[in-house]
Amino acid sequence: MSDTSTQPLSAIGGEFINPEREASFQSERLPEKFRHLRLLFLLSAFLNTLFLVSDWRFEGTSHFYIAVPARLVVIAIALGCYFATQRVAGFRYAERVMLTWEWINALAVGFLVSSHSDLALFVVIMLPSIYYLVVPTSFRWSVASGVGCSLIMLVGYMSPEDLRSNLIGLILAMVMLNVALILVVARSNRLRRLEWLALLAERRAKEQLAESRTMFETLFRTVPLPLVVVKVDGSIVNFNNAAVAFFGASREVLGIQSILEIYANPEDRDAYLEVLRREGRTSDFETTMRVADGSIRNVLLAGTRLELGGSSYIISALVDITERKAAEERVWRAASHDPLTDLPNRALFQSRFEQALAEAEHKGHAVSLLLIDLDDFKSINDALGHDAGDTFLQEMARRLRGLVRIGDTVARLGGDEFVVILESQTTHENTVSFVKQVIDELQRPFVYKGENISGRASIGIAIYPDHDTKPSDLLKDADLALYSAKAQGRNRAVVYAPEMRDRMERRDTLAREIQEAVAQNQIVPYYQPKVNLITGETIGFEALARWVHPTQGLMTPTLFATAFEDAELSILVGEHMIRRVAEDIRNWHAKGVACGRVAVNLSTAQFNWVGLAKRFLEIIRRAGVEPRHLEIEITETVFLGRSSLHVATVLQQFHDSGVRIALDDFGTGYASLIHLKQFPVDDIKIDQSFIKDVEHNTESAAIVNAVLDLGRSLEMEVIAEGVETEGQARFLRDRGCIYVQGNLYAHPMPASEVGAFLARDKRRIA
Incomplete structure (x- = not known):
């Protein structure tokens, strides 16, 4: 028309x-x-x-x-x-x-x-x-x-x-x-x-208005998105069908007169009105609303303000994002929390730590960082299995979470290492008091399948701003303090001190120098003979590492032992020593020098090296040396470094190949007689600390006698280390000790002097 x-x-x-x-x-x-x-x-x-x-x-x-x-x-x-x-x-x-x-x-x-x-x-x-x-x-x-x-x-x-x-x-x-x-x-x-x-025009306008109104009413009622029309004062004008379905009932059934009754947090509506007042409309205002069954739903509001007939109205569309928020929460938790303990992981800890330090800087208060390492976790895993270890970690996490206050953070960095950020404990005294609670609480035993399990923890403490201000520096400080706590005997807390960093820097410098020394072939074996106390004959040697320093001269391991706390460096030097010893044996044999068995010390770190026995035997095979010419010496700490099955497998591989196995420094560690029965040990070496006082200290003498009797009972060779006097030698001979080693017979010597040493006449017999 x-x-x-x-x-x-x-x-x-x-x-x-x-x-x-x-x-x-x-x-x-x-x-x-x-x-x-x-x-x-x-x-x-x-x-x-x-x-x-x-x-x-x-x-x-x-x-x-x-x-x-x-x-x-x-x-x-x-x-x-x-x-x-x-x-x-x-x-x-x-x-x-x-x-x-x-x-x-x-x-x-x-x-x-x-x-x-x-x-x-x-x-x-x-x-x-x-x-x-x-x-x-x-x-x-x-x-x-x-x-x-x-x-x-x-x-x-x-x-x-x-x-x-x-x-x-x-x-x-x-x-x-x-x-x-x-x-x-x-x-x-x-x-x-x-x-x-x-x-006609008026009629048409009315018809169009009626059609528009009908269309709007139909659209308003049937659109699947919940729509709510309210006045600015909060009084409800209308709901559509989707809104009724969303809230669970009509507003008449719900008995509500104001939209404020729906908001879970009424202050959110003031913020919503402020956005509409400022911008006229919004499409992404997030809030929470209460529905008929009392549950709280997360919603996204898209709203606009209208002026009709002199009155102000607000029409809002609601998008239910509860499931999306829950999914985001699950994804966020999976990415930011440890799956075993549900504690924040390293990434979330780092974020919260940076935030805590920024807030502390702004407000001028202190923040304490506690780095916690569970001392007994490895033994629990070995003794009771990984399920017990997981339960232990979960229990320790639960206890740590229960100790901290609101605003503090407990996180798991990995393995048996946890970290705590204390924002509420703002003084040194409060931090120390809290740490004592942690140590006491973790020691309290709990029952797992009939077994009592208790935890011990070493804790390193760093405090902002007393020690450092940067997150990375504070974490390093806490790590140094933790290392010091372990070195002092574990199950204790140590507060960071600047000299710790100095020692660590010296150790790092020393480690770099040793790496360079290995590359320059400055780490060499020195050989100390093992002597038959009865005949005076040399039966073999122990290869001892020496550093031929370009400026400081010959250095013994005691002068650079701290560098070997680095597992990778310990493995590097250990492999280098094996290779040098194998080369020296090959050269001696080529010259017709019979050197007997040469003992090589294997560190605990080397037992963390997958394929240790295979790698060791491959090195000596390439050097053309038979395994029967070598012996490995291990300390009792090896038994604590890896699982019993792993250690037993490695030692059995050595034993089966013909390499002899000696337990060094016996009596100073944590080994028990069960280890002598469980592992293929051939020789026992009495630590020199007992030999030193054997003539004057009845306890040392008793220990030496006990070890000699034990060796005879187990049909093992017993070797006494550190023999330096005629009296010590006499005591050992009278007690039936056959093999000894010490400066009384020869100081450690370079490979070039071994041939001349063996070529001399029969050695004196004490």
Whole structure:
């Protein structure tokens, strides 16, 4: 449909130029026209009936015989047209009825006015006016009927036999009347059609508004996204169906009047209003809301502010992100928490530590960092299995979590290492008191499958800003303090001191120098003979590491032992020594020098080397040396370094290949007799600390006697280390010790002197 406001009207008649538009106008007004016409016809019949009754007073006169027939015709045509309009038809039908009534009525009335009654002149003027103004015909028929009626009225009123002197004036008056009435009809037509167009436009606007409202209501109700309309004061205007489903019931059932009753945190709504006030709309405001079952849901609000009818409204769309938040939480926890203990992992610890230090710097308070290492974890794993170890870690994590306050952090860095950030314990005294609680709490035993398990912990402490200010430096400080706690005997806490870093730097420098020394072949074996105390014969040697330092001269391991705390460096030097010893044995054999068995010391760190025996045997095989010419010496700490199965496997591989195994420094470590039975040990070496006092200290003498008796009972060779005096040698010989080693017989010597040493005459016998 075209725009009603642009429909052109005739400039003369005021009707629509478009016939279809004019027909639509007439058709829409047809019921009103019929009602109007019926009223007009009935009124005409009624008035003319009254006039007919009045005309009976002229009975017997010539006027009576003119008036009565004319009145009867007018009444008859009016009634006939009335009944004709009872049948509903179109405008054209109605117009034909109107024209029939107009022309017949005009002729009858023209006949009446020829009698020149008192009302004749009034009727002459009145009837054309009625045709123009009252009868709703089209403009052309209104003009035709009006002009025709006027002519008929003039002819009837001015019959030839009764011409009057004022004929011209009456004609001019009729002309003026018709012109005026034509203008009135044209203007009326225009106004009625403009009014109709306005009504159509208003109706269309209302229809469109109703359609839009219906569409909006339907969309509002059926859109799957929860929508809520509220006033700024919080009063609820409307929910859609999705919102009812989201909240679990309608607001009437829920019995709520204000949106504030839905917010889990009412302060969030103030923040939401502030965003809308500032920006007018938002699409990503996150909050929590309470639903009908009492549960809390995470939602994302997208809202806009509207002004309607002088009131402010807010329409908000709710997106339930509870599951998404839960999934994000799961992903975040998986990425930031240790799966075994559910404690923060290293990455989250690092983030929180940096945040804690930044806040401490801003507020001017201290932060304590505790690095915790569980001393007994390895033995628990070995003795009871990994399930017990996991349970132990979980229990220790639970206890640590229970000790800290809100705002502090407990994290697991990996293995048996934990870390605690104390933000609430801001003084040195509070930190020390807390550490004592930690040590006591971790020592408290718990039961696992009938076994009592207790933990011991070594703890390193670093404090911001007393020790350092950077996270990496503080962590290094705590690590140095932890190392010191372990070196002091474990199960204790040590606070960082600057000299620890100095020692560590010296150790690191020394480690780099040793690496360079290995590369430059400055680490060499020195050989100390093992002697048969009875015959004085040399039965073999022990290879001892010496560092031929370019500026400090010959250095023994005691001067650079701290460097071997680095496992990788210990392995590097150990492999280098094996290779050098194998080369020396090959050279001696090539010169016809029988050196017996040469013992090589293996460190605990080397037992962490996967494939140790295979690698060792491969080195001597490439050197062309048979395994029977070598012996390995291990200390009792080897049994604590790896699982019993691993150590047993490595030692058995050595034993099966022909390499002899000696347990060095026996009596100074943690080994028990079960280790002598469990592992393929061939020789026992009595530590020199017992030999030193054997002549004057009854306890040392008792230990030496016990070890000699043990060796005989187990059919193992016993070798006494550190023999330096004739008295020590005599004591050992009297107690049945056959093999000894010490400076009394020879100091450790370079490989180049071994041949000459062995070529000498038989050594003296004490």
